Amino acid sequence: MNNRYYYLLLLFVSLAAPFVLPDYRTQLALLWVMVIFALTWDVMGGQMGYNSFGNILFFGVGMYACAVIQRDSGLSYFPALLLGIAAGGVIALLLALLIGNGLLGLRGHYFAIGTLGLGVAAGEIAGGWDYIGAGSGMTPPLFPTELTVRDTFFYYLFFIWALLTFFSLHWLYQGRFGLALNAIRDNEDKAEAMGLHTTRYKVAAWSVAALFLGVTGGAMGNLIGFIDPKEVAFAGSTYGVWMILMAIAGGKGTLWGPVIGAVVFHITQEIFWTLLLGWQRVALGALIIVIVLFFPQGIMGWVRQQFPRRIDSDQLTSDQLTSDQITSEQIASKQRIPDNPRQTHHQRKNKQSHPL
Amino acid sequence: MTENLLEVTSVNKSFGGVEANRDISLSVAQGSIVGLIGPNGSGKTTLFNSIVGYHPVDHGSIRFQHKEITRLLVPDIARLGMLRTFQQTRIYNGMSCLNNMRISMPCETKGLKSLFMSLSTKQTEKINEMLSFVGLYSKRHLLAGELSFGQQKLLEFAMALIADPKLLLLDEPTAGINPTLINGLIERLKIANQQLGITLLIIEHNMRVIMNLAEHIYCLAHGQILAQGTPEQIQTNPIVLDAYLGTS
Numbered sequence: 001m002n003n004r005y006y007y008l009l010l011l012f013v014s015l016a017a018p019f020v021l022p023d024y025r026t027q028l029a030l031l032w033v034m035v036i037f038a039l040t041w042d043v044m045g046g047q048m049g050y051n052s053f054g055n056i057l058f059f060g061v062g063m064y065a066c067a068v069i070q071r072d073s074g075l076s077y078f079p080a081l082l083l084g085i086a087a088g089g090v091i092a093l094l095l096a097l098l099i100g101n102g103l104l105g106l107r108g109h110y111f112a113i114g115t116l117g118l119g120v121a122a123g124e125i126a127g128g129w130d131y132i133g134a135g136s137g138m139t140p141p142l143f144p145t146e147l148t149v150r151d152t153f154f155y156y157l158f159f160i161w162a163l164l165t166f167f168s169l170h171w172l173y174q175g176r177f178g179l180a181l182n183a184i185r186d187n188e189d190k191a192e193a194m195g196l197h198t199t200r201y202k203v204a205a206w207s208v209a210a211l212f213l214g215v216t217g218g219a220m221g222n223l224i225g226f227i228d229p230k231e232v233a234f235a236g237s238t239y240g241v242w243m244i245l246m247a248i249a250g251g252k253g254t255l256w257g258p259v260i261g262a263v264v265f266h267i268t269q270e271i272f273w274t275l276l277l278g279w280q281r282v283a284l285g286a287l288i289i290v291i292v293l294f295f296p297q298g299i300m301g302w303v304r305q306q307f308p309r310r311i312d313s314d315q316l317t318s319d320q321l322t323s324d325q326i327t328s329e330q331i332a333s334k335q336r337i338p339d340n341p342r343q344t345h346h347q348r349k350n351k352q353s354h355p356l
Numbered sequence: 357m358t359e360n361l362l363e364v365t366s367v368n369k370s371f372g373g374v375e376a377n378r379d380i381s382l383s384v385a386q387g388s389i390v391g392l393i394g395p396n397g398s399g400k401t402t403l404f405n406s407i408v409g410y411h412p413v414d415h416g417s418i419r420f421q422h423k424e425i426t427r428l429l430v431p432d433i434a435r436l437g438m439l440r441t442f443q444q445t446r447i448y449n450g451m452s453c454l455n456n457m458r459i460s461m462p463c464e465t466k467g468l469k470s471l472f473m474s475l476s477t478k479q480t481e482k483i484n485e486m487l488s489f490v491g492l493y494s495k496r497h498l499l500a501g502e503l504s505f506g507q508q509k510l511l512e513f514a515m516a517l518i519a520d521p522k523l524l525l526l527d528e529p530t531a532g533i534n535p536t537l538i539n540g541l542i543e544r545l546k547i548a549n550q551q552l553g554i555t556l557l558i559i560e561h562n563m564r565v566i567m568n569l570a571e572h573i574y575c576l577a578h579g580q581i582l583a584q585g586t587p588e589q590i591q592t593n594p595i596v597l598d599a600y601l602g603t604s
Contacts, residue, residue, distance in 0.1 A: 179451070179459035186448035193408065193442070194460055194519060195434030253450075 025151035032158035037243035038258030040209040046252030049185030054118030056240035058210035059217040060233035062088030066218030085218040092214025100203035123234035251300025367416035376402040391570030437522035449501030460515040
């Protein structure tokens with residue numbers, strides 16, 4: 001398979017990146033965070049058609065949970081970090097279960113509006129809660145060795161976590177779970193009428209996103225080194241919006257779309273910062289408009305339009321028959337009771353004319 | 357004497373001041389094909405919605421296999437083995453026909469694990485068989501939204517069949533389908549009933565179709581059961597004729 005070589009090449013590039021571009025280690029680590037942002041947003045927003053504006057909540061909660069454990073556990077740096085990251089994921093997941101069961105009774109746009117307040121509310125609460133530093137935020141413990149090692153460490157940490165996210169979602173989308181999410185996206189009433197417990201699937205989907213985001217948040221606090229409630233942890237106007245933009249730009253509802261969207265977005269954004277300082281947000285806005293106007297289906301959607309998928313080989317051989325031919329053959333083979341009395345009865349009646 | 361699979365007893369349903377269903381009682385015997393006819397707005401679809409739990413009824417009881425289901429929710433009723441199709445065809449537009457079928461397969465396992473299961477080869481074979489049965493095998497990789505209206509109806513029918521229901525409620529299965537395809541559909545409905553053992557309750561405006569299929573017909577008008585009986589009895593019933601054509 002050709003695909004295997006692509007994967008290997010990508011893997012090699014990703015592993016080598018921090019050594020090829022040592023000055024950009026933090027940025028490269030952030031790149032993987034962006035990939036995770038886009039991938040986890042797409043679980044709900046793309047695959048299930050539920051636009052969530054509140055996913056940043058789980059990121060921030062994971063970040064705070066990790067920092068609190070690092071502060072209070074009394075363990076040395078790495079065990080505390082590991083425990084904190086895990087706790088961040090679990091707490092975010094539990095929170096998604098809790099909020100999801102209430103909020104996911106809402107459908108479509110109502111859910112989107114319902115989530116709008118989540119990140120804002122969380123930012124306000126965190127900003128007023130002394131236990132987690134209130135408005136002055138929290139500072140995770142310092143990384144025990146020098147800065148370059150720290151950046152490399154977090155680069156690989158986020159890389160591995162992004163890989164895990166990608167392949168977990170890949171696995172989930174292939175099974176019944178992914179089909180159910182798509183079914184909910186296409187017609188939730190029908191899905192219910194066919195016996196799917198849609199709310200369960202929706203809550204599960206949100207929890208999956210929350211788990212991966214919570215862990216990311218926990219590690220991210222340590223990479224940035226300072227947790228501000230509104231600018232870092234519950235940064236709705238930056239990370240919160242970006243995760244949506246990246247998924248849409250790359251092509252929502254696909255697995256690779258969010259990944260590509262995140263890479264393109266992060267690189268262009270950094271270029272804008274460097275070359276157009278002062279105007280970077282304007283340039284970013286212009287980019288978004290271009291994407292929405294010319295690539296409404298995202299980059300992946302555009303690629304699919306240009307290069308339609310190849311038709312399966314077996315489809316060409318056996319399926320040259322028209323559907324009507326198959327129909328009559330099937331009926332002939334299925335009807336094993338030609339002299340069924342009821343059928344003759346019906347056939348007789350067939351010839352009658354009806355007054356109605 | 358065959359058992360009654362579905363029993364509806366004196367069901368009332370009003371929307372504001374409109375009484376959509378008034379004191380409706382009907383029963384569907386195991387293995388039968390029962391028709392439900394009536395002029396537009398006579399409350400047929402409302403009755404369907406009440407039966408499958410889409411909205412609560414104001415009064416009355418609905419029993420399926422002797423089990424009270426009046427207060428159950430839509431997915432729970434569907435899982436008991438009672439499915440419905442919609443008047444405005446509902447399929448999953450953005451998914452391939454194959455995936456439409458795959459998600460309609462009943463779960464083999466229960467609980468949280470069922471969320472993450474994938475399909476066995478045996479199930480895939482069953483899906484292919486069912487798609488051939490409705491004549492959509494050659495279209496199985498197409499997005500369901502790209503099919504013609506008639507084909508979408510057939511797909512919805514196949515999705516209902518693959519879910520292995522005991523009772524299938526069909527809301528105007530032949531509306532908007534061309535006459536040739538209708539004949540094929542009648543055949544398939546009979547096969548589903550006789551060979552797969554699925555009991556059918558059908559709302560239908562096409563009299564040729566319903567008189568051909570049903571053994572017993574209920575006629576609704578103004579939210580009430582106007583008449584019931586065999587197709588012959590219904591066809592010659594002056595009250596039914598009046599309801600459709602109006603008294604002069």
